[in-house]
Amino acid sequence: NEGSLWGGRFSDGPADAMAALSKSTHFDWRLASYDIAGSRAHAKVLQRAGLLTEQELADMIAALDKLEADVLDGTYAAAQFDEDVHGSLERGLLERAGTQLGGKLRAGRSRNDQIATLGRMFLRDHARIIAGGVVDTLDALLGQAKAHPYAPMPGRTHLQHAQPILLSHLLLAYAWPLLRDVQRFVDWDKRAAVSPYGSGALAGQTLGLDPNFVADELGFDSAVYNSIDGTAARDVFAEFSWITAMIGVDLSRVSEEVILWATKEFSFVKLHDAFSTGSSIMPQKKNPDIAELARGKAGRLIGDLTGLLATLKALPLAYNRDLQEDKEPVFDAADTLEILLPAVAGMIQTLTFNTERMADLAPQGFALATDIAEWLVRQGVPFRDAHELSGAAVQLAESRGVELWDLSDADYAGISEHLTPAVREVLSTEGSLNARNGQGGTAPSAVAQQIVEFERQLDSV
Numbered sequence: 001n002e003g004s005l006w007g008g009r010f011s012d013g014p015a016d017a018m019a020a021l022s023k024s025t026h027f028d029w030r031l032a033s034y035d036i037a038g039s040r041a042h043a044k045v046l047q048r049a050g051l052l053t054e055q056e057l058a059d060m061i062a063a064l065d066k067l068e069a070d071v072l073d074g075t076y077a078a079a080q081f082d083e084d085v086h087g088s089l090e091r092g093l094l095e096r097a098g099t100q101l102g103g104k105l106r107a108g109r110s111r112n113d114q115i116a117t118l119g120r121m122f123l124r125d126h127a128r129i130i131a132g133g134v135v136d137t138l139d140a141l142l143g144q145a146k147a148h149p150y151a152p153m154p155g156r157t158h159l160q161h162a163q164p165i166l167l168s169h170l171l172l173a174y175a176w177p178l179l180r181d182v183q184r185f186v187d188w189d190k191r192a193a194v195s196p197y198g199s200g201a202l203a204g205q206t207l208g209l210d211p212n213f214v215a216d217e218l219g220f221d222s223a224v225y226n227s228i229d230g231t232a233a234r235d236v237f238a239e240f241s242w243i244t245a246m247i248g249v250d251l252s253r254v255s256e257e258v259i260l261w262a263t264k265e266f267s268f269v270k271l272h273d274a275f276s277t278g279s280s281i282m283p284q285k286k287n288p289d290i291a292e293l294a295r296g297k298a299g300r301l302i303g304d305l306t307g308l309l310a311t312l313k314a315l316p317l318a319y320n321r322d323l324q325e326d327k328e329p330v331f332d333a334a335d336t337l338e339i340l341l342p343a344v345a346g347m348i349q350t351l352t353f354n355t356e357r358m359a360d361l362a363p364q365g366f367a368l369a370t371d372i373a374e375w376l377v378r379q380g381v382p383f384r385d386a387h388e389l390s391g392a393a394v395q396l397a398e399s400r401g402v403e404l405w406d407l408s409d410a411d412y413a414g415i416s417e418h419l420t421p422a423v424r425e426v427l428s429t430e431g432s433l434n435a436r437n438g439q440g441g442t443a444p445s446a447v448a449q450q451i452v453e454f455e456r457q458l459d460s461v
């Protein structure tokens with residue numbers, strides 16, 4: 001069987017069905033450059049251990065460079081009969097270095113430690129790309145927050161009007177979790193920066209190779225301390241997948257808000273033409289498809305994570321072929337976010353807010369009732385009583401179909417002697433917002449401080 005890595009003890013080649021099931025080149029080929037980088041490092045460590053001469057090393061590196069160039073320009077590609085990227089690239093190396101020299105490279109390594117290492121290299125690179133896309137999305141949210149420093153809007157709980165808030169405060173509330181996702185990647189990378197190369201099939205190698213040399217060559221901080229762990233663990237994959245799923249969920253929440261805001265009933269935002277779509281039948285339509293795809297793709301990212309965890313559940317150590325199923329979920333997660341994030345960032349960056357309508361609605365629906373209660377507390381009324389009195393004002397206003405500020409001084413006095421005309425100082429959106437000026441509050445001064453801290457943390461990731 002041409003190109004096979006394991007023919008020696010077999011008298012027959014694999015059945016077609018066996019080969020078809022086993023094959024992974026259609027998805028692991030994208031690891032080819034990482035595989036070749038690993039081979040360069042491995043050739044160097046073989047030379048350092050006295051297993052390749054200087055000349056052999058130079059010839060091996062030249063052959064690997066040629067192989068990589070041929071892979072990148074498509075001159076060399078996986079063949080139908082190649083089982084996986086490792087086997088195919090060994091075949092390509094033998095063609096370029098000759099079987100005598102090329103046949104020396106596999107000493108002291110296994111596809112088990114190779115694939116575990118290449119996977120981490122791929123994930124570390126893509127964690128950086130994804131984090132860059134999240135940072136662009138954060139810049140879009142932050143840009144909109146800074147462009148609207150004093151824009152009030154209705155704050156909601158249970159989707160019902162609750163208390164007035166600043167638009168900038170809400171935009172930042174969608175930004176903080178995404179900033180934490182970037183911080184999670186930074187922290188995750190400490191665990192990902194450990195190289196399994198040198199673990200061999202499971203028990204290490206007998207050839208006196210220095211795994212830390214290889215680790216350093218490949219940009220890792222160190223080599224693993226347990227070869228079984230090195231070949232069998234995939235928690236670093238699962239954690240990556242969890243972070244990508246969380247990013248999907250975080251994007252889906254802001255997206256859902258954009259979908260609501262863009263409805264006729266809300267009319268809080270206008271989507272930019274370039275970041276929305278039309279209908280094939282209804283000429284008037286302008287649809288928030290980016291936000292809907294973000295919402296939908298969150299499900300897919302969660303599926304990638306749960307599929308991977310299910311593969312790992314109860315899997316005995318060390319390597320089992322089940323682990324070949326570790327790659328497609330994380331590849332899919334990376335591909336999904338790398339295509340989604342630029343679209344979401346563009347959509348957010350180009351939103352036009354109807355700040356007048358949002359400000360008009362901010363105090364409506366009795367959203368200042370808490371302010372009346374807390375004003376009464378400042379006059380010495382116990383909160384339980386204050387809550388009741390403010391509730392009575394709401395009931396009266398609701399029965400008349402008016403808002404709290406439409407009630408007369410006499411109406412308030414009729415509810416309680418404590419409700420003097422001075423209560424009107426909190427019966428405005430501005431008064432309500434300005435009063436919430438402690439750290440984390442929605443007052444313009446507090447939000448300005450929040451932005452300083454947000455930018456400090458963003459700058460340091």
Ligand code: ARG
Pocket residue numbers: 024028084111112115319321323324325
């Ligand atoms: N292609 C395999 C994977 O992706 C690596 C090869 C290990 N195969 C083996 N029979 N030990 O996990």
